Amino acid sequence: MDSGDTAWVLMATALVMVMTPGLGFFYGGMVRQKNAVSIIMQCFLMLMLISVQWVLWGYTLAFGSSFGGVIGGLEWLGLQGVGLNPNPTYAATIPHAAFIMFQAMFAVITPALIVGAFAERVKINTFIIFILLWSTFVYDPVAHWVWGSNGWLRQLGVLDFAGGTVVHVNAGAAALASAFVLRRRIGFGSVAMEPHNIPFVALGTALLWFGWFGFNAGSALTAGLSATNAFMVTNTAAAAAGLTWMLMSWYFRGRPSVLGSMAGVVAGLVAITPAAGFVNHLSAIVIGVGAGFFCYVAVAFRVRRQLDDSLDVWGVHGIGGTWGAIATGIFAEKALGGVDGLLFGRVEQLGIQLIGVAAAWVYSFTVSLLIFKALDIGLGFCVKPEEEDVGLDISQHGEKAYASF
């Protein structure tokens, strides 16, 4: 047990925790005023629901002893017998409970990311059921594949430092599935749906960027060289991606977009996530620029195709996460994370990364599609048109964001 490592991981856990409400502000600013409360609520709901789900059965499904590398066993159901002592398989120098809580925050934020895809139109009761099903049948298995002690992608040698595949590809694929299954917002494409508060988006981006230091540098699970490198490349990639998106908006639309810069920053943070422990700061600039570029193009494509992935979860997290996972196979270097990528002469790492990404895409997309479809037919996923017109704040919660008089 190391007190420095423990202190850092507990701090990092708190940093990742604040990302989920931060995401609420990030998304909340982008929706119309009548839905601001509902989307912040959907993010908070993750903290409330998944924090409990994780302790009861999520952790053991993701990190318990493996059934064929596909899913964890049930020996840690309700965290029985886990105790506080370190678990050498996952993190030898910190209490097992610290590792569990750190991982809990990842399980919380991943479904929260999907919320942006079907913003402004979902029923709160179906939504709660969806989240429990998705976390249990999509997040927990995929986390097991990549991070579980005998997960099949881990055995294969897939590198995912802080969750490019587990978190971002996973959420992005589910977002795409929702855009295919659920109806679009009323008036989508014909009515201007303005973000109601860009300063909120900026506040949310700030909290995400801040929290991401815990997300990536904390994933080292020790306080040392690896954490510091992750910290440095995280900041560098976020900045490079924000700049890239800003310049692209300037070039294509004539003026530098504020909302676009924020999206770019998040795209960069997403892309550096799988690579943070394996690449250097100069590679981070390339990864950031790539993230800004690819995600900008993806969002433009999504808009042209009239898909109502309302807040671009697929374009930013799906594409950014995919680019990051591939880039890890290109730029990884042995001196930093113990594994060389394409650039340092190991072509096969790139192939392994591609398998990891493809597996997550196919599994998450397919199972998410089934869950969305089943719930939409069985319970109805979206609200009635008149409820959507009035807004989810009043129709689902009986509360509103801004009162006056």
Added chain:
Amino acid sequence: MKKVEAIIRAERLDEVKNTLAAEGFLGLTVYEVKGRGRQKGIALQWRGVKEYRVDLLPKIKLEVVVEDKDVERVVNILREKAYTGKVGDGKIFILPVDEVIRIRTGETGKDAI
């Protein structure tokens, strides 16, 4: 010339506005207002513990000035596009207008509309 004032649901504005434009009524002024009709308002909640009623509801007030002959068309558009059939669809008021002057050119009357 007449001024048509309408109090409508905020969520019907886009459709009303687009239809007016399609029918050739481009100029209009829109306000965000609060008001009360015969509708009793809506119930909101305080921390899920207590209920309270809000009786002044947010509405949109829309103003269009048109020639006398066009009043009926505008009213029909409003009645059709702002309609949901539920309490709270709003009202239309029609007022006489003495004169209209375009500031830039000094045009008056129907040329200035």
